[in-house]
Amino acid sequence: MNRRIINRRLDKAFKILGIASTVFGLLVLVVLFVNVFLEGRSRLTWDFFSSFPSRKPELAGILSALVGTIWLMVITGLVAIPLGIGAGIYLEEYAKKNRLTNFIEINIANLAGVPSIIYGLLGLGIFVRYLKLDRSILAGGFTLALLVLPVIILSTREALRAIPFSIREASYALGATKWQTVRYQLLPASLGNIMTGIILAMSRAVGETAPLITIGALTYIAFLPQNPITFLEKFPFIHFTLRGLLDPFTALPIQIFNWVSRPQKGFSTNAAAGIIVLLGLTLAMNAVAIILRHRYQKKIRW
Amino acid sequence: MLSNKRFVLKFKEFLIEKLLFLCSLLSVFTTIGIILVLSFESIKFFKEVPITKFLTDTQWTPLFINKHFGILPLLCGTFLTTLIAISVAVPVGLISAIYLSEYASWRIRNIVKPLTEILAAVPTVVYGYFALLFLTPLLKKIIPSLSGFNALSSGIVMGIMIIPMVSSLSEDAMRAVPMGLREGAYAVGSSRLQVSLRVVLPAASSGITAALILAISRAIGETMIVAIAAGQQPRLTLNPLVPIETITAYIVQVSLGDTPHGTLEYRTIFVCGMTLFLLTFILNIFSYKLKKRFQEIYE
Numbered sequence: 316m317n318r319r320i321i322n323r324r325l326d327k328a329f330k331i332l333g334i335a336s337t338v339f340g341l342l343v344l345v346v347l348f349v350n351v352f353l354e355g356r357s358r359l360t361w362d363f364f365s366s367f368p369s370r371k372p373e374l375a376g377i378l379s380a381l382v383g384t385i386w387l388m389v390i391t392g393l394v395a396i397p398l399g400i401g402a403g404i405y406l407e408e409y410a411k412k413n414r415l416t417n418f419i420e421i422n423i424a425n426l427a428g429v430p431s432i433i434y435g436l437l438g439l440g441i442f443v444r445y446l447k448l449d450r451s452i453l454a455g456g457f458t459l460a461l462l463v464l465p466v467i468i469l470s471t472r473e474a475l476r477a478i479p480f481s482i483r484e485a486s487y488a489l490g491a492t493k494w495q496t497v498r499y500q501l502l503p504a505s506l507g508n509i510m511t512g513i514i515l516a517m518s519r520a521v522g523e524t525a526p527l528i529t530i531g532a533l534t535y536i537a538f539l540p541q542n543p544i545t546f547l548e549k550f551p552f553i554h555f556t557l558r559g560l561l562d563p564f565t566a567l568p569i570q571i572f573n574w575v576s577r578p579q580k581g582f583s584t585n586a587a588a589g590i591i592v593l594l595g596l597t598l599a600m601n602a603v604a605i606i607l608r609h610r611y612q613k614k615i616r617w
Numbered sequence: 618m619l620s621n622k623r624f625v626l627k628f629k630e631f632l633i634e635k636l637l638f639l640c641s642l643l644s645v646f647t648t649i650g651i652i653l654v655l656s657f658e659s660i661k662f663f664k665e666v667p668i669t670k671f672l673t674d675t676q677w678t679p680l681f682i683n684k685h686f687g688i689l690p691l692l693c694g695t696f697l698t699t700l701i702a703i704s705v706a707v708p709v710g711l712i713s714a715i716y717l718s719e720y721a722s723w724r725i726r727n728i729v730k731p732l733t734e735i736l737a738a739v740p741t742v743v744y745g746y747f748a749l750l751f752l753t754p755l756l757k758k759i760i761p762s763l764s765g766f767n768a769l770s771s772g773i774v775m776g777i778m779i780i781p782m783v784s785s786l787s788e789d790a791m792r793a794v795p796m797g798l799r800e801g802a803y804a805v806g807s808s809r810l811q812v813s814l815r816v817v818l819p820a821a822s823s824g825i826t827a828a829l830i831l832a833i834s835r836a837i838g839e840t841m842i843v844a845i846a847a848g849q850q851p852r853l854t855l856n857p858l859v860p861i862e863t864i865t866a867y868i869v870q871v872s873l874g875d876t877p878h879g880t881l882e883y884r885t886i887f888v889c890g891m892t893l894f895l896l897t898f899i900l901n902i903f904s905y906k907l908k909k910r911f912q913e914i915y916e
Contacts, residue, residue, distance in 0.1 A: 322808040322810070322811070323808065325808070325810050326808050326809050326810045329712075329715075329716075329720075329809075329810045329813075330716070330720050332712055332716075333712055333713060333715060333716025333717075333720055333721075334716065336708075336709045336710075336712040336713040336716065337713040337716055337717065337721075337729055337733070337784075339709055339713075339780075340709070340713075340733055340736045340777060340780045340781065341732055341733065341736070343736075343777050344735060344736055344739070346751075347739075347743070347747050347751070350747070350751050351743070351746070351747075354750075397640075398640045398643055399640075401636065401637045401640030401641070402637070402640040402641035402643065402644065404637055405634075405637035405638050405640060405641045406641050409634055409637060409638070410641070418645075419641055419642070419644060419645060421902065421905060422644055422645055422648055423644050424901065424905045425648070425898060425901045425902060425905070426644055426647060426648060428831060428834055428835070428897060428900075428901040428904075429651070429838070429894065429897060429898075429901075430837070430838020430839070430840065430865065430893060430894075430897055431838070431840065432838065432840045432865050432868055432869070432890070432893070433651060433655075433838070433890055433893060433894050433897075434651075435868075435872070436651075436654060436655065436868070436886065436887060436890040437647070437650055437651045437654055439654075440650075440653075440654030440655075440657070440658070440887075441650055441654060444878070461647050464643070464644065464647070465644065468641075468644070492626065492630050493630060493634075494629070494630050494633045494634075515738075518738060519738075521740070522738075522739075522740025522741070522742065522743070523740070524740070524741065524742045524840075524841050525741075525840035525841055525844075525865070525868075525869060528869055528872050528873060529868060529869070529872045529886075531872065568740055568742045568841075571742050571743075571746070572742050572745070572841065572844075572845065575742070575745060575746050575749060575750070575845055576845065583746075583750055586746055587746070590742075590743050590746060593740060593742075593743065594739065594740075594743060597738055597739070597740060598735065598738070601734070601735060601738045605731050605734075
């Protein structure tokens with residue numbers, strides 16, 4: 316009898332401990348958000364978005380960092396999304412269960428756990444030095460693409476795995492080839508989950524700092540990469556160039572890192588303001604991903 | 618005519634399969650690339666610095682005039698911050714996982730899980746800011762002897778960052794335990810806590826261990842928090858209150874400076890990268906095998 320009461324009390328106590336542990340992280344998150352917001356909100360003016368970095372904290376802005384981040388995301392997405400989805404489709408739908416496949420799978424699992432700074436060293440060795448792309452946006456984009464590739468592959472596979480086998484059998488029964496089955500049945504059905512994975516992967520890339528520092532992103536960039544499209548007054552009226560890809564660059568997290576590491580008070584305020592922008596970006600992307608996942612989970616009932 | 622069309626179709630199928638295969642091979646090339654780049658520069662490094670010196674020297678001062686190349690102080694810094702992070706993340710993450718898997722209703726779980734994922738989505742540079750400009754000043758009020766840069770606050774913040782990883786992977790492992798095991802234990806009169814700790818936890822142990830190893834690997838490779846908040850002073854100490862330097866923070870330090878390409882100092886970052894890669898590689902593979910094993914048991 317006594318024992319039962321003790322057990323019940325222990326049970327209750329553990330439940331409270333469990334709730335406390337679960338809430339703990341969220342509380343820290345709230346403290347972090349409030350702290351950053353109070354510290355940085357005074358700097359969030361239009362000037363902050365439209366100015367280049369400066370020696371004087373009150374004049375410094377994130378224009379070149381923001382533009383750099385956008386360029387990086389475009390390159391990373393263009394490279395990593397098709398390659399990641401392709402690899403995911405191959406491993407889930409085509410690959411036979413043999414040693415090579417097994418090896419590729421272990422390899423991807425390991426790559427997903429390799430510290431991001433190692434990718435920076437890879438980018439430095441291959442893209443910056445060997446391919447002589449120098450410390451350019453292109454080198455940065457390629458490096459980030461390799462970094463997020465395993466995430467996209469894994470989420471594509473998971474999305475495909477969630478589709479019941481009967482869908483494939485029905486498609487084959489109608490005489491569809493393998494690729495037709497993938498293209499017209501499996502991809503449309505798994506698009507929501509694949510998109511979720513891609514957005515999460517890209518939100519990770521937005522905040523990556525270490526690999527970009529390693530390949531040599533600069534912190535003081537007072538110009539923008541050359542615009543890919545310029546409009547002319549004479550024929551052919553439009554000039555298209557990709558030379559901007561080879562310009563040196565900075566990115567939002569790099570700029571924040573630079574400001575955090577300076578001792579003057581003004582710069583830590585700038586860092587907080589930059590963090591508000593960066594957090595806004597990543598959280599918005601995460602929110603979209605969560606909504607997408609929720610919506611597709613509801614819609615599809617096999 | 619028909620056979621011709623069929624041939625085109627078959628050829629297209631063949632081409633697509635090969636193309637997709639190449640996509641998946643890219644990951645293998647990435648690994649090969651990493652190993653080649655790291656070993657290429659490391660071999661050059663070890664031509665000048667004997668490997669015994671590298672492993673036993675107790676000083677790391679490649680950027681000073683009196684150069685020493687002993688990895689031990691950096692390893693020690695990495696070990697210290699990882700230890701602190703793990704001692705925060707494991708208890709909190711594991712208790713939270715037990716709560717979510719065994720106690721909470723599905724409704725609570727559905728609300729809490731996406732929220733804790735936000736914790737994992739916050740960029741690490743933000744956590745670095747938090748450790749340096751919020752936690753360190755706060756801890757200084759309790760421990761006056763704490764330095765402005767220290768292993769303690771960066772370790773704690775790193776631990777908070779990996780809580781979601783520990784809790785969500787452990788929860789997955791616990792939920793994979795068949796219901797029958799729990800029902801059996803309840804049938805003989807166990808309390809919820811007894812079921813959680815004596816039945817579910819042991820049954821999910823290999824999955825949980827896999828999660829913990831992955832968390833350790835993540836903490837070892839974490840860069841920005843320690844680069845911002847832990848300092849740049851490699852030293853052989855387990856004192857969490859003084860500035861230290863981790864392997865990752867050293868790579869950042871050199872990358873930010875203007876060390877010329879091709880010098881011995883420049884090569885040190887690749888040797889550090891190699892050490893880091895080997896450490897995390899062993900942990901990742903170990904974790905992967907463990908996870909496969911627990912999946913096999915219950916599927």
